[in-house]
Amino acid sequence: MKRKLIDEALEEAKIMGIRNILALRGDPPREEEYQLDTESGEEEKEIKENNQEFVWAIDLVRYIRRKYADFFCIGVATYPEGHSDESHPQKQSFEHDLPYLIGKVQAGADFLVTQLFFDVHAYTRFEKALREHESGVFRTIPIIPGLLPIQNYQILRRTTKLAHCRIPPALLDILEPIKADDEKVKEKGIDALCDIINEIQACKSAQPRGYHFFTLNLEKVVGSIIERCNLIPPKPSQMDGYDSAIDDSPETLSGINGASQITANGITRILESSNLPSSRRPSIASNHLTTSHRTSSSLPNNANSTGNINQPINTDSRSATWDDFPNGRFGDARSPAFGTPMSYSPSSLPCTPAQARALWGEPTDPSQITALFTSHLSSNNPSQLPWSDGSSPSLSPETAVIRDHLLALTEGRRWWTIASQPAVDGVPSTDPTHGWGPARGFVFQKPFVEFFCPLADWTQNLRPHLRSHAAKGEISYYCSGSASSASAADPDPDGVSFFETSEQSAEAVHAVTWGSFLGKEIATASMVEE
Numbered sequence: 001m002k003r004k005l006i007d008e009a010l011e012e013a014k015i016m017g018i019r020n021i022l023a024l025r026g027d028p029p030r031e032e033e034y035q036l037d038t039e040s041g042e043e044e045k046e047i048k049e050n051n052q053e054f055v056w057a058i059d060l061v062r063y064i065r066r067k068y069a070d071f072f073c074i075g076v077a078t079y080p081e082g083h084s085d086e087s088h089p090q091k092q093s094f095e096h097d098l099p100y101l102i103g104k105v106q107a108g109a110d111f112l113v114t115q116l117f118f119d120v121h122a123y124t125r126f127e128k129a130l131r132e133h134e135s136g137v138f139r140t141i142p143i144i145p146g147l148l149p150i151q152n153y154q155i156l157r158r159t160t161k162l163a164h165c166r167i168p169p170a171l172l173d174i175l176e177p178i179k180a181d182d183e184k185v186k187e188k189g190i191d192a193l194c195d196i197i198n199e200i201q202a203c204k205s206a207q208p209r210g211y212h213f214f215t216l217n218l219e220k221v222v223g224s225i226i227e228r229c230n231l232i233p234p235k236p237s238q239m240d241g242y243d244s245a246i247d248d249s250p251e252t253l254s255g256i257n258g259a260s261q262i263t264a265n266g267i268t269r270i271l272e273s274s275n276l277p278s279s280r281r282p283s284i285a286s287n288h289l290t291t292s293h294r295t296s297s298s299l300p301n302n303a304n305s306t307g308n309i310n311q312p313i314n315t316d317s318r319s320a321t322w323d324d325f326p327n328g329r330f331g332d333a334r335s336p337a338f339g340t341p342m343s344y345s346p347s348s349l350p351c352t353p354a355q356a357r358a359l360w361g362e363p364t365d366p367s368q369i370t371a372l373f374t375s376h377l378s379s380n381n382p383s384q385l386p387w388s389d390g391s392s393p394s395l396s397p398e399t400a401v402i403r404d405h406l407l408a409l410t411e412g413r414r415w416w417t418i419a420s421q422p423a424v425d426g427v428p429s430t431d432p433t434h435g436w437g438p439a440r441g442f443v444f445q446k447p448f449v450e451f452f453c454p455l456a457d458w459t460q461n462l463r464p465h466l467r468s469h470a471a472k473g474e475i476s477y478y479c480s481g482s483a484s485s486a487s488a489a490d491p492d493p494d495g496v497s498f499f500e501t502s503e504q505s506a507e508a509v510h511a512v513t514w515g516s517f518l519g520k521e522i523a524t525a526s527m528v529e530e
Contacts, residue, residue, distance in 0.1 A: 003053065010064065014071065022075040022113060023060040058104045065108035076101075076109040078143075080117050080126035084164045092164060094126050102135055111142040113212050117165050118148075120196045124203055131206065142207045145200060148214045149221040150189025153179035159214075180429075180436040190224050197229045359384070366414060373416045377406050387418040397433045398422055402447075409451060419450040421512070429515060436525065441517035448512055448528065455481060463500075470502035476510060477502050478528075 013021065054060055061074055078101055082092030101112075117123050123145060130138035150156050153175055160167055171192055178184040201209060211231065213222050226232060359382045363369045376385055379395060399406070401422045409415045422445065424434045429441035436443060453462065458479060469475040480499045514524040 006054070006060070006063070007067075010068065010072070014068070019071065019073050020075065021064060021072045022077075023057050023064065023109070024077055025055075025057045025060075056100075058100070058107050061104055061107045061109055073110045074108055075111045075113050075144075076104045077115065078112045079115045080123045081115075081119065081165050083115075094129070098133070102133075102137055105137045105141060109141075111144060112138075113144045114146045115165065116146045116148040116159070116163050116214055118160070118171060118192070118196070119166050119168055120199045122166070123196075123200065127203070140206050142210065144210045144212050146212045146214060147193055147196065149193055149216075149218075149225060150175075150185060151216060151218055151221060152182045153185050155216070156185075156189075181438055182436075183438050186221055190221060190228070193225050194228050197225070197231070201229075356386070360386075369416065370410060370414050373410045374407065377403060377410060377417070385418065401433070406449070409449070413453070413457065415451045415453040415457070417449055417451040419448075421445055421448060423447040429517065437515045437523065438517050438520075441515050443513070443515040446510070446512045466502070475502065476508070 010021075013019075054063070057076055061076060064072055064074055079092075079094060079097055082094050083097050084092040105112075114123070114126075127143055130143065148156075148159060156167070156175070174188050174192075175185055178188065197211065213225075215222050360372055361368075363372065372382060373385070376382055377395070377399075398421065402420060406417050406420060409417055424443060424445035426442045426444060427434050429435045429437045429443050430439050431443070434443060434445065458481075463479075466475060466477045470477065478499075478501045509527055509529040511524040511527045513526040514522055516522050
């Protein structure tokens with residue numbers, strides 16, 4: 001990353017009065033990852049020098065502290081179960097990480113935020129080890145546990161795999177039988193998170209407790225946990241003597257640098273860090289919470305985007321900022337309930353390059369690639385393809401319904417399928433193969449298939465066939481190709497790629513999986529759009 005971008009971000013934060021900075025290493029520089037050659041010679045040289053300067057989080061901590069002294073309060077990440085850069089780590093332990101964490105604290109870090117975890121005993125052992133470490137650097141530093149509210153089973157399995165954290169077998173035993181019912185998963189997930197928080201609260205702490213929730217832009221489960229665990233008392237006076245970071249004055253913030261305010265129950269709370277003994281002390285009060293979120297673009301201008309977190313959650317509120325189910329629902333596709341769209345890139349591989357070679361080898365001709373796809377569809381090795389998230393060791397049960405059709409495409413035509421589903425017309429939501437969601441509901445699916453095919457097959461066979469059916473409103477399709485195959489289609493002006501779609505699909509959003517449940521809005525689990 002260019003040093004200039006870091007300087008601009010820090011200067012903007014300073015101007016806005018933001019004093020708490022979480023310094024992370026982050027993803028590898030994209031210009032190295034994709035080997036882009038778009039910069040001039042001087043710019044490329046500068047980028048390389050900057051990338052050598054900012055290699056690890058400790059480099060960023062040192063830079064911020066050197067340039068801004070004590071103005072910023074700097075946080076760094078830590079890992080109760082150990083850090084790993086591998087998608088399938090063989091070994092990881094926080095003991096191995098300790099020298100690096102000590103270095104970050106000695107370089108100027110003021111507080112620690114942990115990776116998400118569900119093994120509370122691993123966390124308490126981790127915190128105890130830090131507090132008692134012979135270096136003494138962790139004796140009083142704030143340690144903020146990172147907690148992931150459980151929104152649904154698949155998100156849980158996918159996220160814990162990416163984070164390399166363990167799910168206790170007892171929790172899996174609870175969730176596995178109800179994994180298709182998001183509502184029940186949420187209920188049991190709230191129980192699990194509350195148990196974790198209560199156990200942490202019961203441990204003696206040198207600092208007031210704070211928690212960081214990974215909300216995934218879905219706040220209702222978080223609100224339920226906060227309310228049940230009483231993490232925000234009705235009045236600041238009940239905050240165990242840690243009110244030095246909170247000013248209850250109803251006065252405005254004029255002239256107060258680095259402060260922000262929220263209003264709840266008629267009380268204006270000013271969160272600040274400038275009046276503490278150390279000017280870089282984090283603005284963390286007893287049971288203070290940190291969350292990441294955004295306001296829905298469809299929220300009315302006069303709606304209260306802050307909300308009153310002390311009040312019971314009103315599930316019928318029309319000014320709610322977030323949706324209830326991460327599976328989504330009919331409505332604005334920009335809603336966070338639809339989740340992050342799938343994207344394919346070198347950085348989205350579900351494993352490291354070395355593991356990819358072990359899984360797939362190094363095919364050099366189409367027949368070898370066809371063999372990999374065919375073997376995968378037959379439930380043999382490889383157990384996953386580059387487009388799998390790897391959270392499940394096997395194919396979806398409903399793939400068996402259309403397996404013969406997929407094999408015919410793969411073996412017979414050499415069209416490599418990467419995503420598909422059969423048609424489903426109103427089966428019960430408890431169906432063992434296609435069912436999902438609460439009981440006493442019905443689910444529906446449109447059939448679709450996504451695949452790679454040669455350009456000649458597209459232009460000579462598929463394109464005329466799809467166009468004739470699309471003209472009758474019987475089918476929708478999208479097709480894209482690379483520059484080398486663009487000659488037979490309409491290329492982009494820059495000649496990089498081409499894209500074609502049926503006319504009715506150009507601006508349409510297609511719900512391909514949805515369900516109807518008693519007393520609820522129609523929910524859609526997946527959709528396809530340009």
